[in-house]
Amino acid sequence: MTVVPFGEWAPDLANxxxxxxxxxxxxxxxxxxxxxxxxxxxxxxATLPAACLSAFVAIDETGEPQIFAGTADKLYLFDRPNNQWxxxxxxxxxxxxxxxxxxxWAQFGYNVIATNVNNVAQVFDLVSGxxxxxxxxxxxxxxxxxxxxxxxxxxxxxxxxxKLQWSALNNITGWTVGxxxxxxxxxxxxxxxxxxxxxDVPIILQKQATRRFIFTGGAExxxxxxVDEGRGLT
Numbered sequence: 001m002t003v004v005p006f007g008e009w010a011p012d013l014a015n016x017x018x019x020x021x022x023x024x025x026x027x028x029x030x031x032x033x034x035x036x037x038x039x040x041x042x043x044x045x046a047t048l049p050a051a052c053l054s055a056f057v058a059i060d061e062t063g064e065p066q067i068f069a070g071t072a073d074k075l076y077l078f079d080r081p082n083n084q085w086x087x088x089x090x091x092x093x094x095x096x097x098x099x100x101x102x103x104x105w106a107q108f109g110y111n112v113i114a115t116n117v118n119n120v121a122q123v124f125d126l127v128s129g130x131x132x133x134x135x136x137x138x139x140x141x142x143x144x145x146x147x148x149x150x151x152x153x154x155x156x157x158x159x160x161x162x163k164l165q166w167s168a169l170n171n172i173t174g175w176t177v178g179x180x181x182x183x184x185x186x187x188x189x190x191x192x193x194x195x196x197x198x199x200d201v202p203i204i205l206q207k208q209a210t211r212r213f214i215f216t217g218g219a220e221x222x223x224x225x226x227v228d229e230g231r232g233l234t
Contacts, residue, residue, distance in 0.1 A: 043067075046083050048076060053097050056105035058112045060126045068112060068124070070103035072096070075114055075122065075132050088124065088131045095119050106145045106198065108152050108172050117143045117158050123172070136173035140165050146196035149215050151181070153196055155204075161192040164204070166222075183221050187211070190226070194233040206232045 009024040027034035050071040058066045067078040069085065073094045076085040089095065096118035097103055106113045110126040113135060121135040121142070142154035142165075151166040165184035168174025174182050187193070190209030197203045204211040210228035215221070 043080075044078055044083075046078070046085055048085055050074070051099075053099065053102040054104065056103075056107075056112065056114070058107045058126060061110055066112075066126060068105065068114070070095070070097060070114060070116075072098055075103075075124075077124075088129075090122060090132045090134065101143065104143065104145050106147045106152065108147050111172060113145050113152065113172070115142055115145045115154065117141055117156070121145065121154065137167070137175040139167070139175045144193060144196055146202060147198045148196070148202050148213060149200045151215075153202070155193040155196055160186060162187045162190070162206070164193060164196075181217075181221050185222070185224065187224065190229075190232065203227075207234050208232050 009029070024034060026037050028037055044067060048069055048071055050073070053070050053072060055067065055069040058068065060066050069076045069078070073096070074087055074089045075095070077088045079086045095116070097116045098118075101116050101118055103114050103116050112124040112126060113121055114124075114132065115121040119141065121139050122132040123135045124132045140154055140157050143156040144154065146153045146155075148166055150170050152172040153164060153166045155164040157163050163184060163186045165175070165177075166182060168176075168180035168182040171180060174180055177183055187204075187206065190211070191207030193204060193206055195205040196213075200215070202213045204213055204224070208230055209226055209232050212225045212227050214223045214225065216223050
């Protein structure tokens with residue numbers, strides 16, 4: 001293989017009379033050169049027994065990826081050695097997801113949370129679990145789940161699509177409002193909550209607005225700032 005010595009990738013510098021690259025496409029960096037990006041290889045070739053209504057990749061305690069998927073009535077974990085999907089639904093449970101009410105996912109520590117508005121939020125322990133179980137603490141049935149810093153957030157309830165509720169601090173089974181920072185907020189304008197990004201400063205995406213969610217630790221717990229009005233996920 002012939003290695004072509006291109007300059008450093010520095011797209012923020014002027015591209016005139018500089019010994020750097022402004023574009024580096026289809027390559028990966030090595031110690032002092034760029035190599036070809038490897039071809040994609042299918043990791044999962046087994047098919048689910050029914051239509052996939054979203055999937056999720058979690059990282060377990062060993063650093064290995066674990067692939068989950070949900071259908072209308074079941075939750076599955078991919079068994080890589082045997083190239084098959086294992087049913088890891090809660091025992092004796094048939095779920096009620098649909099093409100219009102799909103699963104959403106989040107990872108909190110070594111717990112995977114799966115939710116749709118028609119069912120109680122489900123949790124899978126990546127360390128010792130073998131099946132999903134109901135998330136404890138009576139969380140609200142919601143369309144959206146996200147890891148919001150040290151909290152688990154659930155948003156868009158059937159009767160309150162503009163409502164966000166979050167767990168107790170570092171306790172995904174603590175859902176008593178007013179206890180250990182657990183609380184709820186109904187956002188008066190901007191419409192339905194359609195998405196929340198994970199992270200310490202998550203972004204709330206509504207139909208007609210975008211907001212920023214900042215933990216303050218005071219009486220209000222979170223400060224919710226509108227950063228874009230009239231533009232969301234319509």
